[in-house]
Amino acid sequence: MRSLEGYIGSASNPRVKEWAKLLERKYRDREGKFLLEGIHLVKDALDANWPLEIIAFDEGSGVLESFSEQLDGEREAGIGTKWIPVSPEVISKCSETGTPQPIFAVALKRPPGEELLFGDDRVGLVAVLDGVQDPGNLGTIVRSAAASGATAVVLGKGTVDLYNPKTIRSTMGALFHVPVLEADLSVLLPEASAQGVTVVGTSLQAAQSCYEYDFSRRNLWLVFGNEGSGVSETVIKLAHANVIIPMSGRAESLNVAMAATVLLFEAQRQRGNKRN
Template sequence: MNENFDPLLSSVQNDKVKQWASLLDKKNRDRSGQFLIEGVHLVLEALHGQAKVLTIVYDTERGIPAELAVERETNDSPATLGLEWVQASRQVMSKCTGTDTPPPVFAIVSKLSADQSALFRKSGLVVVLDGVRDPGNAGTIIRSADAVGADAVIFGKGCVDLYNLKTVRSTMGSIFHLPIIEADLKELIPQAKAKGMKLVGTSLQAKHTCYGYDWTQGTWLLMGSESEGLSPAVRELMDEAVIIPMTGQAESLNVAMAATVLLYESLRQRRFN
């Protein structure tokens, strides 16, 4: 289909444009069950990850980015069936992405549905976020979990919204590669314990390092908030505490760096030991 025949939206007062722009607010994402993604890379990852992409909107002045033009012509997977393509003015692009220099393309995507069976695999590895509020940290942890082949990531209550535009952007597409579940940890963690999963977190008072823990067993890695660490309720349920050794003068690592170190030790033991 020629892009010249795609509908053109030029006014920020258009009802459709207002609806898309409203997805910048969490309450509207929750109400509609939809979220925004921006940039060529994320749109491609969503299509390849079989996410339900509803609409792709591109800057009419720049035209459809080359990679997406190829995708449009060659991809006949379920992800592209019934997909709406719209061209929009620079003003519309800016209003819907909340940036002064808007990307060449954004898309409207249905919220992801994750299979909870991935949480309880016998030798599985699941990352659990407890009150991680920074979108960059949360997105980076999802990316690291994806990189080491973790089974899933859980966002507990008090975490940043998974579908915040900054969170999504910082996952670099990993949000579409593994199950990510939003849940109440007080309900889910006892289920994990009952199914034999080991709950491991970090503590400055830990007796042994992360290199002494057996990461080959079924493990839920618990990572707490940037300022306070794990909540008392979650800390009480922890089976094991480990410490990341530091020999320099840095006082600590941020939560995303710490999670990445632990995840890569898990990968080393599981694949390269």
């Protein structure tokens, strides 16, 4: 059984203060770490062999019963991770939610490199986000990208922090199943075009229906824009085509996460419902 460290009861403990700082982006960026809250996310991270520094749990909650396999060493996931019993006060200190779950983890960032996007053998479906600002929208798009078999998600400048606690919760663990990287789209998209990638933008002013467009191309990147202003003018000029989701009912537009989900699954349908 993995060894458990000593109990921490005070929310003013120096280690707890360091963990709680990760609720703020500047500390996440500085430390290269982020928080995972709840049984589901911690389990998914362990199953994906994601590097976790510590797992803190409410000693009196019985939550460890859900992690018997990990603690008994039946899986390799999480070996070397420190399991630390803590008080409910410590749990609350390190959570943004009103009723926090009895377990959280300090995870290490593991950003992938741009090289995974290119290569002669790539058959890529990539979701590209240009200034998406709502954490829930970003998390939902990452979840839809993972579910539809996308090979990556690219976050352009102005997009909300991937490691925002609300974003992490909204991914429902999909963060561990699809690579997500940050990039300057004004540099990356021309490079992608030069390497044979087809870049498709989304616009309410586009004339071509997404259901008429051929999404089965070998390397396809779909660009989704800001909730209010859409894809920026700079980025839309870098697209090879722009499509619109036709709506027969009465609505001005779709939420960006909904629109991304529609197009990702239309691309999946055309590409044979196969993961790349």
